[in-house]
Amino acid sequence: xxxxxxxxxxxxxxxxxxxxxxxxxxxxxxxxxxxxxxxxxxxxxxxxxxxxxxxxxxxxxxxxxxxxxxxxxxxxxxxxxxxxxxxxxxxxxxxxxxxxxxxxxxxxxxxxxxxxxxxxxxxxxxxxxxxxxxxxxxxxxxxxxxxxxxxxxxxxxxxxxxxxxxxxxxxxxxxxxxxxxxxxxx
Ligand code: GAR
Numbered sequence: 689x690x691x692x693x694x695x696x697x698x699x700x701x702x703x704x705x706x707x708x709x710x711x712x713x714x715x716x717x718x719x720x721x722x723x724x725x726x727x728x729x730x731x732x733x734x735x736x737x738x739x740x741x742x743x744x745x746x747x748x749x750x751x752x753x754x755x756x757x758x759x760x761x762x763x764x765x766x767x768x769x770x771x772x773x774x775x776x777x778x779x780x781x782x783x784x785x786x787x788x789x790x791x792x793x794x795x796x797x798x799x800x801x802x803x804x805x806x807x808x809x810x811x812x813x814x815x816x817x818x819x820x821x822x823x824x825x826x827x828x829x830x831x832x833x834x835x836x837x838x839x840x841x842x843x844x845x846x847x848x849x850x851x852x853x854x855x856x857x858x859x860x861x862x863x864x865x866x867x868x869x870x871x872x873x874x
Pocket of ligand 1: 771
């Protein structure tokens, strides 16, 4: 049985979708949800779904190895970032080589990098009148949104779309593809 930890900072709708997708899976278990934000919606979702959670501070993450110890003591083999907004520190990347993936709400390499997350991305896409947006699932390295791309899917952006309507289209792509892409990596 492979054990996955999900890291999320906000609402956690992707985390919930992934947990539900793997509920009956015999090979993959979503064992733990990690968050840097005790008020994040993802915590309540994890509680409701019966998945353990762990909250950590900036100091825990960047100046200690508490998160790594928690991952190891729970025998986590693979990490999924689903709306996680902090840069992954080097010690974690080294401890989990090619076993941390992220979803980004745009077609990387466009609209990636520091500050480019969530609604900021969708606002930039609409302001630039891009005809399309989408999702990118990629391996995580030491830079923001920079690792090798595993999968992309596109949606159209129309002249009357707003950042909110683009966010909705992108979330739909995320719900459809992210769990299946994770499954295919095992
Ligand atoms: C998702 O759209 C995800 O792609 C994005 O945050 C949203 C989280 O939604 N991630 C990033 O912007 C990472 N740079 P959720 O909390 O409802 O799953």
